[in-house]
Amino acid sequence: MARDDDGDEDFVTFGTALEPLEDDEPLRKPIPLHEQTVKDEKGRYQRFHGAFTGGFSAGYFNTVGSKEGWTPSTFVSSRQQKADKHHARPEDFMDEEDFGEHGIAPRQITTSLEFSSSRRDEAAERAKAVGAQAALIPGDTLLEELISPAKSSIGVELLRRMGWREGQGVGPRVKRKPRRQQQAEGGTKAYGCMLPPAGSEDSEDEYEEFAPDNVTFAPKDVTPVDFSPRLGVQGLGYRGLDPGLALLGRGADEHIDLFRPQSESRSRLFGDARSSVRRGGVAGQAFGVGALEDDDEDVYHRDSMSRYDTVLGGEEPGDGLFGWTAPQQYTKKKDKSKDASYLGKILEGFTLAQNPPEEKVIFPPPALPSNYRPVHRFRPQVDVSRLSGVSPALAQALKTSRGHMIKEDPQQEGRHQLDSGQRRTMLGEDALKGPSSVMDLLRPEDRQRLLNLRNSTNPTTCTPVSTDKSQVAKQDLLVGVAPPPSGLQQQQKVLAAWRGSNASTQTFKPFEKTPSKQARYDLYLDRLRQGDTDALEQSLDQTMTEWERSREREEFVRASVLYRPSSSSLSSRFTSAKHKEDEDSVEVNRDEEGDVDDKQNAVKMKMFGKLTRETFEWHPDKLLCKRFNVPDPHPGSGVVGLPKVKRDKFSVFNFLSVMESREMAAPPKPPESGKKSRWDVSQQETKGTSEDPQSAAQTQPETKSDHSSDPGLPASSSRGTSAASRTQEKLADLQSSEKKTAGDEEEQQEEDEEQEEEESRPSMDLFKAIFASSSDEKSSSSSEESNDEEDRKDKEEGKTDLQPANLFTITTSSVTTSSVTTSSVTTSSVTASSVTTSSVTTSSVTTSSVTTSSAITSNSHTGAASYQKSAQEELEFGPKLPPPSTPADRGGAAQICSQSREEFSRKKEKKHKSRKQNKHKKDKKKKKCKKHKHKQEKKSKKDESDSSEDMDKDDDDDDQVSTAELLKRLKNIQSHRTR
């Protein structure tokens, strides 16, 4: 559209006007047809073949031939050139003419953008000017301005389409408000950054006064804020030396402030006409004063350093009394008053705040009272009211116990008396999830027991316990055995506990090591949650043998009892670790190499063969077998190299290279029994330990079972690692006589027991046996410790320097069905509080009639009956589960065990084919005895000889000797000693 600016306004013309004809121009004659010829670039005529049949360049020089002539060229396969054959472009099919000036694809250098000197965009220019100031070389953008493209960007195009005009701001059209109002508003709100008042605004103010109300205006254009990063190392707000100022020599008296943003040059850039006194143009010292210059300036201008700052910051007060040691009035002045120079230094983009920020009042800390001590003492308070299931008697006991623990200050009253629960209720907070006290987690009978313990310990504060329940508990205490919940009962209990519990809560996974088992367990739990009564039966794998199922059944029930939701509610208080730390176990070779000493001896004696030969199962890599043209000897095994097993990282047995029985026992043996307890010892080893527990720990590698037995040999059923007894001595200089007496009594008791169950008694290896603690009630700490992991016991075993007497003072509190009395209680009085031999009972556990001679540990502490519950599980689940316990189980197990032990020994006899070996073993033992003698210097010689003799005897006919015999002998020794 073009508007005609001519005089006649009546016509509106569209389109481009033709050139006006000139009068004197002669009329052009049309070119005759024959003259309308086309020549190519070489001057040859070109025939027109037709607009759609090739134009001027059909064929090859107007023929249908080709460069090669009529005959087609021989076929050249392009197969080899496939790789470098590029895709055809349209240019490949074009003629040369097409690339010419008038062709369809002219090839020549053209400008890609049209350039023109369009209307200048003032806002952009301003922005550019600002940018130029900020640039390293001031005036840098001059070149850009010269060759600015006429084509505007697509954004600008779009805005134009939407009705935007250059010079306007972007945004909805607004009604202009009276200026005053704006000012008022602006006056109040000036907290943050504000754009500097644009100069152009002032000029428009005049129009505003007569702006009609019904007219809306486009918003004002604003100068874009320059966000160019600072590249130099100058400080914030640095502007550089303005060439206009410095070079032109204007205002010689003026001080040049490099940090002043609102300098004159700047304001000039923003289009303020008022300041521009002098016109542009080349001027200066070199050019003299031109004719157009009005004023006669100092041509020979001299620059002086006084115009420049020599120090950073503003000028200091003149008298030189400044600095932080200056008199008060100077420093104060600086704070309060805003001097003019400061005002002038406002950075671009900032304005002065109208109201000063609120001063923060900092109060002095409260004065501490004179008796203040910066240590907080926690008072153990049990919130009795919150113990829901606790009997009043226990509550009373707890209350009194609190008084016992801490000296209560009678004066202290009020809020210090409150505990966290009370405060919580006062504050109206929600109660914490989960049990509020440890007492909640205990079972009622355990609570009773605790209560009884308390009552017995402080009889003065004892309150009469009248409930018949506690009476029962007392009886229990005497008996030392928790009432045996039958399997069915237990299941019911479990069902009640799990029913309807939240499935989403994370429960402990006890069978995580075997995924299939864990899956079955999970299934079982799910069914429990749904309230299935026969959940157990359904979740078990029907393909398993009856024996396995029964075993698993027990395990599941026990696990579900132990990890029932109540304990998981405790876990709601804690966050479980995201990453499982399985760092406490290391991979060790399953088959440890045997002891070197034996072999060295064998080599010395030139007895090569079985003694020096060891054979391991070794898994070659599959690929290696393939390369060697050998079938895989262990198809399907994912193991490469020697098979590894996971062991506890800190187990002593990793360092004491003690053999675990490599060979699995007889076929009927259940797979679970592969994981044996270390109590499950071979005969030889036990002898080793019998001599001295201390030396036993050291000589364990030597006592390692005869490993030279070929794999073909039927394995002796179970050869555990070692017997490790854990005994504690609280007093190092313990009178052995005391012990002996105690031991005597225990032995007596033991004898009684023995009378009772001659047959059912497990063939008790004293050495792997059972060290029942005597004074457990007094030392609850020791009782708990004795529940620790076996490994720890093993470790500690090394430390405790036991005298041999200690070993023999051990009671075997194997609990049987018939015998109700446990030895532990009675002996406590004898060995007074000083002696605490916390000891461990081993009771053999077998769940089936098949020979599982895995003996396990349990302790016969009456105090910790809950733990006692499942010593069996210690085997299956690892140390996390407390010991098990239906006495019925134990008794049965013991019986079976004794049988199996006998069988085992008989078998073993057969198996020892080589006499040599046996002899050698004996040699070993004798040697050990010698060593032992050396080590145990404290030991009285007589005892030593006694015991060693005995041991030797044992060695000789270890297989034949019955356990009863052993015990008797031991007793003899005891009696010798006590004498």
Next chain:
Amino acid sequence: MAFPQPKPQAPQLPQHLLRTIDCQQGAVRAVRFNADGNYVLSCGSDKSLKLWSVSQGTFLKTYSGHGYEVLDADGSYDNSQICSCSSDKSVILWDVATGQVTRKLRGHAGKVNCVQFNEEATVILSGSIDGTVRCWDTRSRRFEPIQVLDEARDSISSLKVAQHELLTGSVDGRVRRYDLRMGQLHVDFVNSPITCVCFSQDGQCTLSSSLDSTVRLLDKSTGEMLGEFTGHKMKGYKLDCCLSSKDTHVLSCSEDGFVYCWDLVEVCSPLCFKVLNTRLINTFPGEIQLCGGVANANS
């Protein structure tokens, strides 16, 4: 047939020195025959491996590429490849004809003492001072070993492969026999650092020399000692031992510069013959050929 077999002649001790080759590569760390005994590989301490013709005694080729002295080498059954190991912790597989490095196998943590092809040259087994035996695949392009046998507790000093068995001698005083077919590892305790192990030609026995100046012949299956050969001196150097081609004699180097030779059955006084500064020994079926490497004093 009706004709009785001619009575086997009593094996003769080597009578004369066939040939002496001056390798000119510093101390010779190992000399190995190839599969048919016509060529000899010598491992020099000047980082080079040289191939010699036995019959003419002529030098054929040098294989250079190791970064430190070459400690052991072995030729493949078809004479197409050579593997060698070096103190630079690497094992190199050479192409015999071109002399180019086919593969350089790195992975050992210390110098590699011994190297062997398996029967079909599909696997290279290398024993190192780091106590491991690494099985390298020559067929694939993997640069990791197929398997690492790290049962030894000390440096592997010697290594032999026979069919499906791998015999290793270690400084921890144990001779280990890996039976791939059975999937078993047999460990024989000798209580003295093993310097050299080898199978007997019939594959029933193992011979091991150790630093207690003893060569022991052990029954392979049971580990019992069949013979013990002493008289020579082997206290501190890794010297080789071997059985003769028909298992009639046991040969061992000695630190006194002689090669000691025992009758296998009658273990009486050793016969010895002197080879100048013998360090290394190797026999080959058919003719007893002894390779003596001239080693420098402090090797």
